[in-house]
Amino acid sequence: MGYDPNNPMEGRITDLGPRSYTEMLPPVIAANKGKWDYHEIIAPGVLLHVSESGAECYTVRVGSPRLVSIAYVRDLCDIADKHCEGYLRFTTRNNVEFMVDSKEKCDALIADLKTQSSKFPIGGTGACVTNIVHTQGWVHCHTPATDASGPVKAVMDDLFEYFGSMTLPAQVRIALACCLNMCGAVHASDIAILGIHRKPPMVDHSRITGVCEIPLAISACPLGAVKPAKAKVGDQEVKTVQVNAERCMFCGNCYTMCPAMPLADPDGDGIAILVGGKVSNAKSAPKFSKLVVPFLPNTPPRWPETVAVIRKIVEVYAKDARKYERIGEWAERIGWEKFFEKCEIPFTDKSIDDYRLAYDTWRTTTQFKFTKATEAYTSK
Amino acid sequence: MAKHATPLLDELEKGPWPSFVTDMKRQAETHPECWDILGQLELSYKDKITHWKHGGIVGVFGYGGGIVGRYSDVPKKFPGVEHFHTVRIAQPSGLYYSTKNLRALMDLWDKYGSGMTNMHGSTGDMIFLGTRTENLEPLFWDLTHDLDQDLGGSGSNLRTPSCCLGESRCEWSCYDTQDVCYHLTMHYQDEIHRPAFPYKFKFKFSGCPNDCVAAIARSDFALLGTWKDDIRINQAAVKEYVAGNYPSNGGAHAGGDWGKFDIKKEVINLCPTGCMWMEGDELKIDNAECNRCMHCINVMPRALKPGKEKGATVCVGAKAPILDGAQFATMVIPFIEVSKENEYENLIDVIEQIWDWWMEVGKNRERVGETMQRVGLPTFLRVMEIDAMPQHVKEPRSNPYVFWKEEEVEGGWERDVQAFRRKHAA
Numbered sequence: 001m002g003y004d005p006n007n008p009m010e011g012r013i014t015d016l017g018p019r020s021y022t023e024m025l026p027p028v029i030a031a032n033k034g035k036w037d038y039h040e041i042i043a044p045g046v047l048l049h050v051s052e053s054g055a056e057c058y059t060v061r062v063g064s065p066r067l068v069s070i071a072y073v074r075d076l077c078d079i080a081d082k083h084c085e086g087y088l089r090f091t092t093r094n095n096v097e098f099m100v101d102s103k104e105k106c107d108a109l110i111a112d113l114k115t116q117s118s119k120f121p122i123g124g125t126g127a128c129v130t131n132i133v134h135t136q137g138w139v140h141c142h143t144p145a146t147d148a149s150g151p152v153k154a155v156m157d158d159l160f161e162y163f164g165s166m167t168l169p170a171q172v173r174i175a176l177a178c179c180l181n182m183c184g185a186v187h188a189s190d191i192a193i194l195g196i197h198r199k200p201p202m203v204d205h206s207r208i209t210g211v212c213e214i215p216l217a218i219s220a221c222p223l224g225a226v227k228p229a230k231a232k233v234g235d236q237e238v239k240t241v242q243v244n245a246e247r248c249m250f251c252g253n254c255y256t257m258c259p260a261m262p263l264a265d266p267d268g269d270g271i272a273i274l275v276g277g278k279v280s281n282a283k284s285a286p287k288f289s290k291l292v293v294p295f296l297p298n299t300p301p302r303w304p305e306t307v308a309v310i311r312k313i314v315e316v317y318a319k320d321a322r323k324y325e326r327i328g329e330w331a332e333r334i335g336w337e338k339f340f341e342k343c344e345i346p347f348t349d350k351s352i353d354d355y356r357l358a359y360d361t362w363r364t365t366t367q368f369k370f371t372k373a374t375e376a377y378t379s380k
Numbered sequence: 381m382a383k384h385a386t387p388l389l390d391e392l393e394k395g396p397w398p399s400f401v402t403d404m405k406r407q408a409e410t411h412p413e414c415w416d417i418l419g420q421l422e423l424s425y426k427d428k429i430t431h432w433k434h435g436g437i438v439g440v441f442g443y444g445g446g447i448v449g450r451y452s453d454v455p456k457k458f459p460g461v462e463h464f465h466t467v468r469i470a471q472p473s474g475l476y477y478s479t480k481n482l483r484a485l486m487d488l489w490d491k492y493g494s495g496m497t498n499m500h501g502s503t504g505d506m507i508f509l510g511t512r513t514e515n516l517e518p519l520f521w522d523l524t525h526d527l528d529q530d531l532g533g534s535g536s537n538l539r540t541p542s543c544c545l546g547e548s549r550c551e552w553s554c555y556d557t558q559d560v561c562y563h564l565t566m567h568y569q570d571e572i573h574r575p576a577f578p579y580k581f582k583f584k585f586s587g588c589p590n591d592c593v594a595a596i597a598r599s600d601f602a603l604l605g606t607w608k609d610d611i612r613i614n615q616a617a618v619k620e621y622v623a624g625n626y627p628s629n630g631g632a633h634a635g636g637d638w639g640k641f642d643i644k645k646e647v648i649n650l651c652p653t654g655c656m657w658m659e660g661d662e663l664k665i666d667n668a669e670c671n672r673c674m675h676c677i678n679v680m681p682r683a684l685k686p687g688k689e690k691g692a693t694v695c696v697g698a699k700a701p702i703l704d705g706a707q708f709a710t711m712v713i714p715f716i717e718v719s720k721e722n723e724y725e726n727l728i729d730v731i732e733q734i735w736d737w738w739m740e741v742g743k744n745r746e747r748v749g750e751t752m753q754r755v756g757l758p759t760f761l762r763v764m765e766i767d768a769m770p771q772h773v774k775e776p777r778s779n780p781y782v783f784w785k786e787e788e789v790e791g792g793w794e795r796d797v798q799a800f801r802r803k804h805a806a
Contacts, residue, residue, distance in 0.1 A: 003521035008441050012521075015569035016530040018470035018540075021548075021558045024477050029548050036551040038682045041631035049549055057549060065400040067509070069407035069414075070486040070495050077479035077486075088482075089545070090475040090499050092593055099549075119398050126632030135502065138424035139417070140450060140466065140509055142432040147424065149400045150392055157395030166635035182700035183502050188597040188708070216744075222703040253703055259434035266428035279597050281589035281604075282675045283652055286596050286708050300425035301391040323638050324629070324650060324675070356704055 026087035028057045028101040044164050045122035046106065058106035059099050062113060062120040063131045063156070063163060066094040067139060067149050075119070083109040093131045093173075095124045123164035127171055129314065130163065132156060134176035135184040137195070143252055144178035145195030145269040146298050152176055154302040155193070158311055169321035169330070172314060173278075180251050190327040191310055192274040192289040199268030200248040201261035205231040205240045208260035214241060217258035223247045226254055226261075249355070271296045271306050275313060275339075276328030287328045292340070294350035309345070316342050341371040383412065384419035388426065404496065411495035413460030417510065420458045438465055438513050440520040444575040446531030447516060464494070467508035467519065468532035470565065470572075471500060473558035474545040484527050492519040503582065504542030504593075505532035530569075536579050536745075538571040543585035544592040552677065553587025554605030554690035555718035561585045563724055564731075577735075578742035578751075588686065589674045595695070595709070600748045601731060602695040602709040603718070607687035610667040611676070617683035618643075618663045630681050647676050691717050694730060696760075697749025707749045710757065712764060714771055730764075737763045756783075 004010055025033070032051035039049045047059040064072075076096055080088040083105060089097045098113075100106050113120045124130040132155065135141065137148030155174065162168060175186035178195040186192035208214065218226045218241060225247035231240045241261075243254075254261045273296070277289030296305040313327070320342060321330035331339040340347045353361045370378055382405075392401045401418070408414035420431050436449030448466040455462035469485065485506065489497065494510030501507040511519065523529050532540035541564055544550070546557030564583060565572070571581075584595035587605040595602035620626045621641060627634055628641045643663070648656045655669035656676065663683070665676075677684045694716055695709030716726060734748060742751045752760045761768055770776075786793045 002525075003518040005517065008517060011525075012441070013524040014442055014530075015573060016524055016528060017566045017569050017572075018472050018562070019481060019527075019529055021473035021476060021562055024472045024474075024481065025548060026476070029476070033549075034547040034556070036547070036549060038551055039630055040627065040681075041634065044635065049551075059549070063398065064499065065398050065403065066498050066500075067400040067403075068497055068499055069403050070489055070497065071407050071410075072403050073482060073486050073497065073499065077483050080479045086479045088477060088479065090477075092475070092504075092542075092544070094499065096499075118396070121396065121398065126629070126634070127636060133502065136498075138421055138430050138432075140432065140464065142430060142434045142450065144430050147421075150389075150425070153392050153395070153397055153399060153401075156397035160396045163397075166632060168636070171632070177700075181702055182706075185502060185594060185598045185700050187700055187706040188594065251702060255434070262434075264429050269428065279591050279594040281591065281596075281673050282678055283650055283673055286591075288706055288708075298428045300428065301388040323633060323636070323646065324679070 024087065024089075026057075026099045027085060028055060029087075029099060031055065032057065041125045041166070044128065044166050045125055046110070047125060055101065056103075057099055057101060058103065058109075059097050060106065060109055060113065060122060061091070061095050061097050061124045062122055063124055064090075064094055064096050065149065065153065066131075066134065072119075075116075079109070079112065079120075083112065091124075091131075093124070093133050095131050096120075121160070121164060126166035127168040128162055128164075128166050129159045129168070129172045129174060132174045132176055132193075133184055133186075135178045137178040141178060143181060143255060143264070145180075145197045145252075145264060146178050146271050147300065148176055148178045148184075150300055151193060151271070151303045151306055154304075154307050155310055158307045159314060162314065168314075168318050170324055170326050172317070172327065174310070181256070186274070186277075187288055188277040188279045188286055189289050190275065190277065191313060192277065193306060193310070194272045194274060195269065196272045196295065197250040197252055197263050197265070197269050198295065199263060199265045200225075200243050200245040200250070201252075201254055201263040203231075203241055203243060204260040204262070205238055206233045208240045208258065209238055212258035212260050214239060214258075217241055217254055217261065220253045220257040222251065222253065223249060266298070270298050271303070273306070273309055273313075276326075276331045278326050278328055283324070284326075284329055284332075289328075290331075290336070291351050292343075292345055294348060312345075313343050335369050337369050337371045337373060340373065347373055383408075383415035384422060386418050386422040389418060389422050407495040410490075413494050413510070414496065416458035416460030417464075417494065417496065420452060420454060420461055423454065423457070432464070436465075438516060440516055440531070443531060443573045445534040445537050445573060448534055450510075461494075461510065463512040464510040465513065465516065467493070467511060467516070468501065468505040468534055468540065469508060469523070470530050470532040470540050471504050471506050471542070473543055473561040473565075474548055475500065475504075476545075476548070481527070485529075488519065488522055488527065491522070503532070503539050505540045531573070533572040533580075535575045536577045537573070537575040537581070538568050538577070539580050539582045540572065541565050541583035541585070542593055544587050546585070546587040550587060551681065552590065552605075552674070552686055554607055554686055555587060555603075555692055556720065557585040557587045557605070559720060560603065560718060560724055560727070563720075564727070567728065577739060579745045579747050581735075581738075581748065583731075589672055590678065595698075597698055597706075597708060598700070599698055599709065600696065601734065602698060603692045603716075603727070604695060605686075605690065605718075606672050606693045606715065607690045608715055609687035609689040611665055611670065611687060612685040613663060613665065614683050614685075615662050618680065619661055621680050621683055622661065626680075626682050629679050647679050650675055691715050696734065697747070697752045699747045699749050704750060704753070707753070709749070710752065711771060712761070712766065714769075733764055758783075
């Protein structure tokens with residue numbers, strides 16, 4: 001018996017929740033949970049965890065595109081069945097981890113993965129650029145200002161050498177969100193790639209009364225730029241809204257609430273780059289990412305402008321930062337004025353906050369460094 | 381045989397990083413609708429804009445979340461993606477899977493869906509990407525009856541809770557993140573499936589202040605493992621680090637040319653509170669001054685460990701920028717016991733104290749962090765029946781605009797202006 005559309009409630013089961021994690025643990029993990037003594041990254045992408053009991057768990061981490069087919073997931077299962085007693089896990093950054101309980105098994109697993117390296121690159125540990133967390137983009141989302149999987153692929157291709165090595169001053173966490181809703185929560189990343197709109201919403205007067213609650217559309221705007229209005233549709237006068245474009249900050253919240261206010265546009269949309277965020281409490285407190293490049297165009301299929309800016313930032317950081325220094329900690333030590341100069345990013349007034357609490361970020365001290373940006377004042 | 385030419389997407393088959401385009405083409409051999417995903421995506425690459433319509437309310441009977449409706453705006457060209465709804469499947473805590481379960485899930489999706497997934501979505505669910513409305517109920521039937529599994533959350537409800545892998549494979553975890561996550565997920569099934577909140581509410585559980593699930597940046601209720609006694613020191617292992625026999629930071633910097641390990645430069649001088657020093661070849665820590673940032677433990681995992689009296693810090697109210705700007709979660713409860721023995725009753729009390737208040741005063745689409753901002757932290761602390769302490773702020777306020785209450789002021793606020801005038805001519 002299966003689902004019966006004529007009796008939809010018959011035999012229905014609900015509120016089961018997920019399967020218990022206890023069914024999903026590899027034997028070496030189940031046996032040593034809560035008893036781990038220490039860990040070591042023995043090679044890029046390969047972790048060793050040692051238990052108080054002396055048991056060892058070798059983990060091999062591989063990158064994945066996150067947007068994956070069932071055929072790909074079955075490939076993962078094949079590897080796990082062959083080497084890992086039928087268990088595997090995923091990381092919060094879309095990597096896949098295979099775990100075994102001895103060095104020999106680990107070597108065999110790595111050898112097998114290396115024969116399929118175009119599908120399963122090993123890395124993503126320690127002072128590296130690990131996998132990019134990202135959103136759906138044009139593959140599935142209705143509000144994006146850019147694609148997600150495409151720019152991620154292009155950036156990871158370019159930074160690939162840093163995925164499988166551990167040469168950076170600290171880990172570099174990159175994240176992409178395809179619009180300001182930030183399903184990917186990129187606001188605390190070392191480097192954030194953020195899709196942005198730059199054209200105010202259009203108003204589809206012919207549809208608005210049918211698809212939208214006008215008071216909700218009006219209250220959706222944080223800046224009061226959406227006002228009630230009337231418009232002629234054919235011979236009929238309809239209740240609608242108008243947008244004060246001067247006030248619009250292109251957040252797209254009105255479109256989220258009202259499908260009759262689309263704002264995406266091929267020329268208007270693109271990418272902003274924010275840097276210097278972190279989540280961990282280690283050394284310094286968690287930090288938000290800061291906007292350093294206000295706009296780069298959408299240039300599918302490989303977004304070369306975005307790729308170039310990110311490579312430049314990573315390379316300058318790799319050369320200039322001290323061991324253990326995250327990008328944000330480095331930028332704060334040298335000063336943001338030096339960050340812009342060293343990364344050769346032109347500073348514009350768009351990096352100066354003029355939204356709420358903006359004053360907190362303005363410089364209210366005589367302590368700053370002279371850079372090229374101040375030359376007009378310092379050269380005769 | 382390709383159904384649509386995809387010259388732009390074909391460029392994304394080049395390069396060393398695994399290609400989602402190559403993967404999707406391979407899946408198209410058995411799921412021809414994947415050609416229409418590729419075709420529509422190619423059109424977006426050409427047009428530089430999305431081709432998905434806004435929203436669409438679909439779901440399964442009795443649930444208000446778990447399915448996200450999606451329709452193509454060019455269905456005639458790409459009939460395989462005319463309906464392209466997302467199904468969120470609640471993930472096992474810590475994202476471990478048996479291949480038996482994972483294969484069963486893939487077989488289910490083979491039967492009812494496009495063949496594409498996200499492993500995983502940002503909140504933590506497994507995402508099945510793209511199916512038709514008429515498949516939803518049969519899929520849900522099989523998921524619950526055959527796999528004993530369930531949907532995750534979407535909309536204004538409790539979103540699927542998520543956690544770091546915790547004690548399962550990490551020596552730093554200060555509580556069993558997987559168990560708390562699983563227990564509370566089961567405890568709050570109704571809140572996950574039936575939206576009753578002003579807006580979304582997220583739980584995230586990190587075992588230590590390194591916060592590998594970004595709880596402090598993303599969750600309304602963030603539980604971050606910590607300890608209240610002293611960092612455990614193994615002095616013999618300290619000596620091994622100093623001698624260069626153990627790699628710093630668990631080998632995380634092995635590829636760089638950083639020179640010999642220098643405990644003063646790399647640990648003692650980078651301690652944010654300056655609470656460490658060497659006495660001879662022994663490392664000393666003034667634990668009363670430690671703020672438990674994890675740096676020294678991260679650098680010398682074989683020598684240093686979190687203390688033995690473990691628990692967690694509760695932070696409340698994180699969110700991404702929409703609308704008033706991003707917020708990190710605010711520290712509310714400095715230390716709380718996290719114990720299986722009471723089935724996390726004390727955590728449940730805290731959560732429900734937040735919810736009872738937020739469900740009453742929160743506005744439509746207002747995250748709890750925004751409600752906290754609107755009413756102010758002192759008001760929120762009173763709601764939570766927590767006395768204010770210096771740990772609640774980075775620094776005291778610098779303006780004098782205190783909202784004094786009448787009962788705090790001697791004689792109250794009722795005064796007689798005539799009596800005032802008798803003494804003070806206008």
